[in-house]
Amino acid sequence: xxxxxxxxxxxxxxxxxxxxxxxxxxxxxxxMSWYRQDPGMGLRLIHxxxxxxxxxxxxxxNGYNVSRSTxxxxxxxxxxxxxxxxxxxxxxxxxxxxxxxxxxxxxxxLTVV
Amino acid sequence: xxxxxxxxxxxxxxxxxxxxxxCSYSVGISALHWLQQHPGGGIVxxxxxxxxxxxxxxxxxxxxxxxxxxxxHITASHPRDSAVYIxxxxxxxxxxxxxxxxxGTRLSVLP
Numbered sequence: 055x056x057x058x059x060x061x062x063x064x065x066x067x068x069x070x071x072x073x074x075x076x077x078x079x080x081x082x083x084x085x086m087s088w089y090r091q092d093p094g095m096g097l098r099l100i101h102x103x104x105x106x107x108x109x110x111x112x113x114x115x116n117g118y119n120v121s122r123s124t125x126x127x128x129x130x131x132x133x134x135x136x137x138x139x140x141x142x143x144x145x146x147x148x149x150x151x152x153x154x155x156x157x158x159x160x161x162x163x164l165t166v167v
Numbered sequence: 168x169x170x171x172x173x174x175x176x177x178x179x180x181x182x183x184x185x186x187x188x189x190c191s192y193s194v195g196i197s198a199l200h201w202l203q204q205h206p207g208g209g210i211v212x213x214x215x216x217x218x219x220x221x222x223x224x225x226x227x228x229x230x231x232x233x234x235x236x237x238x239x240h241i242t243a244s245h246p247r248d249s250a251v252y253i254x255x256x257x258x259x260x261x262x263x264x265x266x267x268x269x270x271g272t273r274l275s276v277l278p
């Protein structure tokens with residue numbers, strides 16, 4: 055059982071380039087989300103989805119785009135990378151509801167130069 | 168003021184010691200999660216609490232809703248417990264993943 059799979063694990067981008075971080079889960083979870091983790095700060099929510107075709111913004115959505123065409127996949131797109139987007143990105147999924155375990159991907163380390 | 172605070176920020180212990188990590192939050196919540204992040208970066212869920220106390224092996228988590236406080240205890244600590252421990256809260260009526268995370272407590276257990 056793969057759980058939550060994120061790719062790539064490491065990426066270096068030049069300012070202005072675009073890229074997509076991939077996230078897939080094989081647990082048929084309703085809820086998927088993207089977080090970024092910066093030194094000295096807690097994880098912050100970028101975008102989330104409560105089901106296929108439904109997405110919404112989190113705390114720090116600017117510069118990022120998401121879509122959810124299938125239950126399994128929730129890609130995060132950086133439209134025009136900026137050095138401020140250098141961070142570690144985590145995808146997560148769960149059944150939703152307050153009592154359910156949340157599963158995280160292994161993280162994607164992104165550096166924008 | 169951060170909505171979720173943790174203490175201490177960093178903790179170094181000797182193998183075998185009893186460890187306590189604290190989490191305080193300023194908002195009403197429906198659930199609180201404790202997460203563990205290992206040096207390689209992966210994050211795993213340890214506990215979900217909405218009241219009382221839970222125990223898994225050497226780990227114990229408690230929550231006091233009235234005082235807006237939770238603790239994570241590790242008994243007989245071991246070097247493999249070295250990790251960052253993160254507290255995350257879910258506000259009432261929020262059934263998604265709109266968690267608010269604490270900054271984490273970095274634990275090092277020395278042999």
